[in-house]
Every structure is written in structure tokens, then in C-alpha cells.
Amino acid sequence: MKDPIFVTEKLTKKFGGLTAVNEVDLQVNDNEILGLIGPNGAGKSTLLKLVMSILKQDYGKVYFKGKDITNCKTWKVVENGIACTFQNTRPFKRLPIIANVIVSCLGPRAAKRGEWVKKSESRAMDALEFAGISDMAFEPASRLSQGDLKRLEVARAIATEPEMMLIDEPFGGLNPSETELLAKSIRRLHHGGRFGKLHSEGMSMIIVEHKLSELMKIVDRVAVMHFGQIIAVGTPEDIIKDERVVEAYIGKEVV
8 A cells, every 4th residue: 555645743733832733644545635624713713824835833743755844934835836725815815816826837836847848828718617616717816716716726726736635615605607617627536637737646635614615525435634633534434424413413303
């Protein structure tokens, strides 16, 4: 069995007397989508920010492809091959949509990994096509719906040529049709294609999400956080039957 592509060991973050992330051990395999679920305030988004070095951990380690990336600068984490989208989108609203993606294409990793015969504009358009919003490439980002803003975030992330993506609440605030469109983009990304070329079998992901019915359709395994700790890890089928998870988060009406 291959070693996991991503590992955290005892990752811990405290805010005063509150332990937001408490000695979290997590593993993601190559070509795996791991769902990360739990109640509000469980520490899920904080965990992603620790991985991306947006926050500094108090204790623990983060490894990617066997390399210790703990406390690397955020741009260095991206250069090592991890990209992240967050639930609160922050586009350059006055710029055209394609310009928002070109910014990602100018990073050192994207410049190194991208096809050298293509200019950044062409690669930005590739990313927008992958996310399904290329038809609006030259519209200002301020005109995008909430669902399209989420897909723009995906396009900006994949334009950095990552090998793993962290996606924070991609379906939050989206209607059913927007949710399905974004889910299709995520499935395409996972199964390969232009931006899946670094992994012939697809891309590894961690997806934080509250819409469990949609999440369970696309993940391979699920990890459940509660009060900063991982309380269960398993297949979607196992997780929805786990009594600890039902009591802490899912609720009887969902299962």
C-alpha cells in the first residue's frame, strides 16, 4: 500500500483557553477525496488554515508528499502543490473574471508546471473552462452569482497547478442547480483532465461541507470533527451509521 500523500500529526491550535484544533491526526491518500464534516465551531476551517499556514499551529506537524511543510509561508505551501478555496469568496470585483485567474497563473509553481507554449491568458481560460464559467471570462467579477463566484474560486485554485486541493464549504449558499454545476466541476477535477494531468488518476482533495447529501456523493472517506478532535473516520456508509456521529452532528432525521 502506498504512503498517504498528505498527513497531519497531532496538529493543535489554541485561542486563549479554547482549543480549536486538538491533536488532529489526518491522512489523505493519492487520488482520494476526503470529506471533513462536523458542527459549526468544530475546527474544520481552522484546520485548513493551519495547513495553508494562514494560522500558525501551537503544536504538531503537516506533511505533503513526505515533506514537512509545517509553518511554510502560504505561498510556499501553494508552490509545494496545495491550493485552497475558502467559503468567503474575495475576487477582484472590478477586474474581468479572466484577470482574477491570470493572477494565479503568474505564481512560480504555475509558471513552472504550466505548458510553456501557452501564455497565462490561455491557461486562465483553460481553468475557467474547467470550472464551467469561460463564457463570462471578460465580464467583471462583480456580476457573478454566488454559485459562479464559488466556481471562480475553483478556477483560481486549479490555475496554480496543484496536486491537492482543500475546498471549504463549496456548496454553501448555492441553490440546487448551482450546487450540481459546482459538483460536476469538482468531479471533473478529481477524475483528471487538463488540470488533473499531474496525477493520471486524479487529484486528492479535502472538502469541508455541511450539505451532506451532496458531499456523500463525491467523497471516498469522511472524517468527523467535534470540539476540535477527529471522532470518526470511515466510508460515507459507515459514518452515517456511527452512533457518535449521529449524536454529535448528523441527527436521526438525516440518516
